[in-house]
Amino acid sequence: MTSPIHVNSEIGRLKTVMLHRPGHEIENITPDSMDRLLFDDIPYLPIAQAEHDFFAQTLRENGTEVLYAEDLLAEALTAKKVRQEFIARQVKEAGFIVGATHDALIEHLESLEPKDLVAKIYEGVRREEIEYQELDLAAVSAESTWTFLLDPLPNAYFTRDPQAAIGNGMSVNKMTYPARQRESMITEYILNYNTRFASKVPIWRGRDHVSHIEGGDELVLSDHVVAIGISQRTSAQAIVEIAEQLFKGSNFDTVIAIAIPHNHAMMHLDTVFTMINYDQFTIHPAILTDDGQVDSWVLHPGKNGKITLKHYTQLVEVLKRALGKSEIDLIPTGNGDPIAAAREQWNDGSNTLAIAPGEVVTYDRNYVSNDLLRKHGIIVHEVRSSELSRGRGGPRCMSCPLVREDLE
Numbered sequence: 308m309t310s311p312i313h314v315n316s317e318i319g320r321l322k323t324v325m326l327h328r329p330g331h332e333i334e335n336i337t338p339d340s341m342d343r344l345l346f347d348d349i350p351y352l353p354i355a356q357a358e359h360d361f362f363a364q365t366l367r368e369n370g371t372e373v374l375y376a377e378d379l380l381a382e383a384l385t386a387k388k389v390r391q392e393f394i395a396r397q398v399k400e401a402g403f404i405v406g407a408t409h410d411a412l413i414e415h416l417e418s419l420e421p422k423d424l425v426a427k428i429y430e431g432v433r434r435e436e437i438e439y440q441e442l443d444l445a446a447v448s449a450e451s452t453w454t455f456l457l458d459p460l461p462n463a464y465f466t467r468d469p470q471a472a473i474g475n476g477m478s479v480n481k482m483t484y485p486a487r488q489r490e491s492m493i494t495e496y497i498l499n500y501n502t503r504f505a506s507k508v509p510i511w512r513g514r515d516h517v518s519h520i521e522g523g524d525e526l527v528l529s530d531h532v533v534a535i536g537i538s539q540r541t542s543a544q545a546i547v548e549i550a551e552q553l554f555k556g557s558n559f560d561t562v563i564a565i566a567i568p569h570n571h572a573m574m575h576l577d578t579v580f581t582m583i584n585y586d587q588f589t590i591h592p593a594i595l596t597d598d599g600q601v602d603s604w605v606l607h608p609g610k611n612g613k614i615t616l617k618h619y620t621q622l623v624e625v626l627k628r629a630l631g632k633s634e635i636d637l638i639p640t641g642n643g644d645p646i647a648a649a650r651e652q653w654n655d656g657s658n659t660l661a662i663a664p665g666e667v668v669t670y671d672r673n674y675v676s677n678d679l680l681r682k683h684g685i686i687v688h689e690v691r692s693s694e695l696s697r698g699r700g701g702p703r704c705m706s707c708p709l710v711r712e713d714l715e
C-alpha cells in the first residue's frame with residue numbers, strides 16, 4: 308500500500324501540507340489562562356484568520372495542496388462508533404473518567420454533528436453549556452473558577468508539533484504540556500479513520516508514551532538523516548525510542564540530537580534552526596558558543612539492535628559529514644545583532660518554512676533576517692504576522708508537510 312506521506316527532506320518542493328485555520332479557541336484565551344495555554348497575548352481572531360488565509364493562499368499559489376486538519380478529522384469521525392470512541396477519549400484525557408460531569412459532557416458532545424463536534428473540540432466546552440441529568444458531589448462542589456470543562460486548544464494552528472512526517476511514516480507525538488496533549492489524538496484519528504490515510508501510514512512512535520517529543524524538534528535533513536532537538540519539549544529518551552524504530556523500519560540511519568536551551572522563546576529546535584537549502588540553514592546565534600559550538604550527538608544503528616553514539620560540538624562539521632557537503636552556510640537570525648536577533652527570534656525569525664530548495668516562507672515583521680536571507684540568495688515569500696506571531700510560532704510551526712518532492 309503506498310503511503311500518502313512522503314517527506315524525505317526539509318526542502319523538497321512542498322506538494323501537500325496540513326494546516327489548521329485558527330478558530331474560536333483563540334477567543335477562549337484569557338489573561339488568567341494564557342500562561343497555562345502557552346500564549347503570551349491574546350490574538351485578535353479576525354486578523355489572525357485573515358493572516359492565516361494569506362499564508363494558505365501563498366502556499367497554494369506556489370503549487371501546494373492545502374489540507375485542513377479540521378476537515379480531515381470531521382471526515383474521520385463520520386461513523387458514529389468512531390465518534391463515540393473519540394469523544395470518550397477526549398473527555399477522559401480532559402480528566403473526567405466517571406460521574407455526572409463526565410456523563411453530561413459525553414451527552415452534549417454526542418449530540419453534535421461531526422463538523423460542529425470538531426469545532427467544539429478545538430474551542431472547548433464551557434460549564435454552562437452542559438445540562439446535568441443528575442448532580443453528584445464532584446459536580447456541585449467544583450471549586451474551580453475556570454469556566455471550561457474541556458479546555459480550548461488554541462495552539463492547534465501550530466500543526467507542526469502534534470506529529471511529524473518522516474519518510475513515508477509519522478511520529479504521532481506525546482506532547483509535553485497538558486494544554487497541547489489532546490491535539491495529537493486528532494492526528495491519531497485522522498491517520499486511523501480518514502480514508503486518505505487509514506491503514507497506509509507506518510507509525511514510527513505513537514502517543515502512548517511517558518517520554519515526550521514534538522514536531523518542532525523533528526527535522527528531516529535528507530532521506531537518511533533526521534535532526535532532533537533535545538529541548539523543553541523533547542526528551543533524550545524519546546529521541547532514542549524513535550531512533551530505534553527508524554533504524555529498524557526505514558532508510559534513516561542517522562539521528563543528530565542537538566541540545567538547545569530549555570526555555571519558552573526557544574521551545575523547539577525549529578525556533579532556532581531550520582534547513583532552507585541543500586547547504587544553508589538559519590540559526591539563532593544564541594544557541595552557539597562564541598566559537599560556534601553546540602552539544603550534539605550522532606546516533607547510528609549498531610550491532611544487535613543497539614545504537615551507537617558519538618558526541619560533537621562543531622555543528623557545521625556534523626552537518627557537513629551527515630549531508631556530504633564541503634561547506635555549510637549558517638545564516639544568523641537578525642544578522643547576528645544581539646538586539647535584532649533576540650527580537651526577531653522572539654517573533655520566529657529563525658522559523659522559516661522551505662517550500663523548495665532555497666525558497667522559503669517567513670513572517671514579514673522579521674525584516675532584518677529576511678533581508679539577510681535574500682543576500683544569501685534565498686527566495687523569500689513574506690506573510691503577514693501581527694496576530695499569528697502572538698502564539699510564538701512561525702511558518703514552519705504553522706505547517707505540517709505531508710508530501711515533498713524528492714531532491715535530485
Ligand SMILES: NC(=O)NCCC[C@H](N)C(=O)O
Nearest residue numbers: 345465523575698699700704
Ligand atoms: N514548532 C514550534 O515552535 N511551534 C510553536 C508552538 C507555540 C505554542 N504556543 C507552544 O508553546 O507550543
